[in-house]
Amino acid sequence: DGGITQSPKYLFRKEGQNVTLSCEQNLNHDAMYWYRQDPGQGLRLIYYSQIVNDFQKGDIAEGYSVSREKKESFPLTVTSAQKNPTAFYLCASSPLWEANEKLFFGSGTQLSVL
Amino acid sequence: AQSVAQPEDQVNVAEGNPLTVKCTYSVSGNPYLFWYVQYPNRGLQFLLKYITGDNLVKGSYGFEAEFNKSQTSFHLKKPSALVSDSALYFCALRAPNFNKFYFGSGTKLNVKP
Numbered sequence: 001d002g003g004i005t006q007s008p009k010y011l012f013r014k015e016g017q018n019v020t021l022s023c024e025q026n027l028n029h030d031a032m033y034w035y036r037q038d039p040g041q042g043l044r045l046i047y048y049s050q051i052v053n054d055f056q057k058g059d060i061a062e063g064y065s066v067s068r069e070k071k072e073s074f075p076l077t078v079t080s081a082q083k084n085p086t087a088f089y090l091c092a093s094s095p096l097w098e099a100n101e102k103l104f105f106g107s108g109t110q111l112s113v114l
Numbered sequence: 115a116q117s118v119a120q121p122e123d124q125v126n127v128a129e130g131n132p133l134t135v136k137c138t139y140s141v142s143g144n145p146y147l148f149w150y151v152q153y154p155n156r157g158l159q160f161l162l163k164y165i166t167g168d169n170l171v172k173g174s175y176g177f178e179a180e181f182n183k184s185q186t187s188f189h190l191k192k193p194s195a196l197v198s199d200s201a202l203y204f205c206a207l208r209a210p211n212f213n214k215f216y217f218g219s220g221t222k223l224n225v226k227p
Contacts, residue, residue: 004157031213040123042204042219043158050213058214090157096213102148103206103215105157 003027006091006106012114013078013085021076021109023091030096032074033103036060037088046089049074050096078111086112116141116209120218127195127225135190135221137205147188148206149179152220158204164188175199195225 004025013019025032031050035043045058049068063082068074074093078085091106117140127133139145146165150158162173169181179190190203205218 006157033215040220040222043217045214048214088155092158094213094215102160102163103150103158105150105159107157108155110155 004091004093004104004106006089006109008109009107011109011111013111014114016080018077018079019085019111021078021089021091021111023074023076023106024072025074025091025093025104026072027093027104028071029093029104030071031094032068033092033094034058034064034066034074034076035090035092037090037108043090046076116207116214116216118205118207118216118218120203120205120221122221123219124222124224127223129197129225129227130194133190133192133195133199133223133225135203135205135223137188137190137218139186139188139205139207141207141209143209145188146208147179147181148208148215149173149177149188149190150204150206152202152204161190161203195223197225197227199223200225 007022033048034046044060046064047066049055055066065077089109092103094103095101119138148163149161152158161177162171164171164181172178177192181188203221207216
């Protein structure tokens with residue numbers, strides 16, 4: 001899926017546990033994004049980052065955390081504070097200064113609660 | 115404020131018939147509009163985009179979209195639907211000078227043999 005690798009494909013979380021979803025891109029994109037998709041619903045923005053060591057909250061950031069220590073990597077941690085984490089998580093990237101450029105998506109991680 | 119609306123949760127069409135998936139948008143300034151397709155448990159795949167120029171945009175897999183500024187619409191079309199076109203379709207907007215993408219709620223396309 002366009003140079004973005006998400007892992008694992010499936011992830012299970014126990015109650016009270018933090019879990020981290022990996023996202024790596026080799027497209028040299030500055031901007032990276034995390035979206036949450038619930039069954040039959042659209043995409044909701046969790047966090048996004050435009051530059052290394054900087055990121056902004058999206059529409060549903062509560063219960064999630066991110067880091068951007070390298071340009072290629074934008075991991076998402078689903079904390080125990082997120083009470084309803086079961087969803088499909090999508091990572092995406094895009095060139096920052098090209099407004100007519102599309103988003104490139106990873107293949108997604110399905111997170112379920114045990 | 116920027117927003118995208120897909121008024122139909124589901125569209126049903128017979129194979130071989132033309133299909134239309136609707137999208138309307140709201141934006142301050144000129145819009146950059148996109149269509150994506152999603153197959154089950156997969157990421158979104160890019161179909162086409164409108165930046166400027168011709169109002170009819172051609173994309174992947176025989177899809178095209180018509181941009182209508184007066185109606186603020188960007189409907190996805192295909193002259194002859196295939197069963198393999200059955201998937202979830204998303205319209206998206208990237209407003210100029212913003213680095214966020216706004217997605218519609220998605221339309222499930224069912225093409226029946």
